[in-house]
Structure formats: structure tokens, C-alpha cells
Amino acid sequence: MSQPLLELRNVNTHYGAIQALHDVNLSIDQGEIVTLIGANGAGKSTLLMTIFGDPRATSGQILYNGADLTRSAPYDIASHGIAQVPEGRRIFPNMTVEENMVIGSLPIGPDHVDEDRDYLFTLFPRLKERRNQRAGTLSGGEQQMLAIARALMGRPQTILLDEPSLGLAPMVVRQIFAILRDIADLGKTIFLVEQNAHHALHLADRGYVLVTGRIELTGTGAELLDNPQVRDAYLGQGRKRKPKPA
Numbered sequence: 001m002s003q004p005l006l007e008l009r010n011v012n013t014h015y016g017a018i019q020a021l022h023d024v025n026l027s028i029d030q031g032e033i034v035t036l037i038g039a040n041g042a043g044k045s046t047l048l049m050t051i052f053g054d055p056r057a058t059s060g061q062i063l064y065n066g067a068d069l070t071r072s073a074p075y076d077i078a079s080h081g082i083a084q085v086p087e088g089r090r091i092f093p094n095m096t097v098e099e100n101m102v103i104g105s106l107p108i109g110p111d112h113v114d115e116d117r118d119y120l121f122t123l124f125p126r127l128k129e130r131r132n133q134r135a136g137t138l139s140g141g142e143q144q145m146l147a148i149a150r151a152l153m154g155r156p157q158t159i160l161l162d163e164p165s166l167g168l169a170p171m172v173v174r175q176i177f178a179i180l181r182d183i184a185d186l187g188k189t190i191f192l193v194e195q196n197a198h199h200a201l202h203l204a205d206r207g208y209v210l211v212t213g214r215i216e217l218t219g220t221g222a223e224l225l226d227n228p229q230v231r232d233a234y235l236g237q238g239r240k241r242k243p244k245p246a
């Protein structure tokens, strides 16, 4: 088998004296959708941000397309074709929708801005309607769409998303996951961090389960959906009903 596109080997990450990731091994092939699920505080965001170089792994290796990114700065990592959609979207609220999108083109320069913006407006018609609106006035779902569109403006090969469904209504969550499917169909590789295990595992080719900084389980999306431990802890199913106290 060929080497994975992105590979983490025995990655450890600390915040001061606190160790947030323990010996994480994870790989993503070109064109795959891989999800990382886990409870609040498990270290999901830390893992995603460690790939992007902030915080930096304290030991272990991060490889991308055969290049060692372990000591690279975030802007250098972006120039390898990796884009990040951070938790909480981090759009610029006082800039317009279109201005936010233009910022996403910085890793590749201005040559394709008009072409890519117009193309992304076909994927996100809501953003086109609101192109001159201040981003801070968008709904939560529209802000998430903008964060994704901004990342795509850099023509990334791989897109890392941190909980894109967070705080959104169920119908909007379904729209966001449909957009992720469309993006995968464009040939992009997707790494998706989610607490919403149900949607994430249905979308993903493969998944990993992170428990207090350690990868505890891995398998295809279908295998993990079927796994009793996963069902019990993350899907709210398969739980034995406790007898009522007398």
C-alpha cells in the first residue's frame, strides 16, 4: 500500500505540565474522510491544532506527503495545502462575507481570487446573497459556511474541521454535513473532529475515538457505528436501562 497522505506517529502534546495527547497514531489517505470523535475535553481540538503546529507536538512525528511537518510553522503547514476550519469559526465579524473569503486566499496569492470566489458562490448561494453583509450579522450556520468557504479559497488539498456542527440546529447540521460530502466529492481529503458522532460516523470512511488524549478505538465509520462501546458512550443507544431505585 502507498504511504498515507497525513500521518501522526506517537504524537505527544503538552500544555505546560499537563499532557493533552498521549502517543497518538493516526493516518489519513488521499481522498479519505476521516473523523475523530470524543467527549468534551478529550483532546480533539488539541490534536487538530497540533497537526497545524500550534500547540507543537512535544514528541513524535507529523508527516504530510512524505514531508516532516513536526517542527514547521503554521503558515508553512498551510503552504503544503492544509487548511483549518477552527472551532467557533473565527470569522472576522466586522468584515464582509466577501472580504473574509479573500483572506482565505492568502496562502496561494491573489491570482485565483475572482474565479474561486465565483465558484464557491455556486456551492454556497447563501453567501452570494450576503456577499456585502458584515460577517458578524450572519446566522451560525451561515458563519460556518463562510468559515468553510474561506478555507477552500486557499485551494487546499486537505481540510481540517473542528466541530462544524457545534451549536447549530439539526436542519442546519444536515446542510453542513451535505456540504462536507460535496467537498469530499471534489477530491479533497477531510479530517473532521466532532462530538456529533452520529453524523460524523455516517459521513466518514474511517474514524478514531479519542478518550482523555489517547486513541482507544479505530475502524470504518460503519464498524464504529455498530460498536457497543461507541453506541453506549457517544450515540446514546444500546444503554442498559437502569432499574429505578426503590
Ligand SMILES: Nc1ncnc2c1ncn2[C@@H]1O[C@H](COP(=O)(O)OP(=O)(O)O)[C@@H](O)[C@H]1O
Pocket: 015, 018, 020, 038, 039, 040, 041, 042, 043, 044, 045, 046, 047
Ligand atoms: N490552552 C490550553 N492550556 C491548558 N490546557 C488546555 C488548553 N487547551 C486545552 N487544554 C486542556 O487540554 C484538554 C483537551 O482539550 P481540548 O483539546 O480542547 O478537548 P476537546 O476539543 O476534545 O474538547 C482539556 O483538559 C483542556 O482543559
Ligand SMILES: [Mg+2]
Pocket: 044, 045, 046, 087, 162, 163
Ligand atoms: Mg474542541
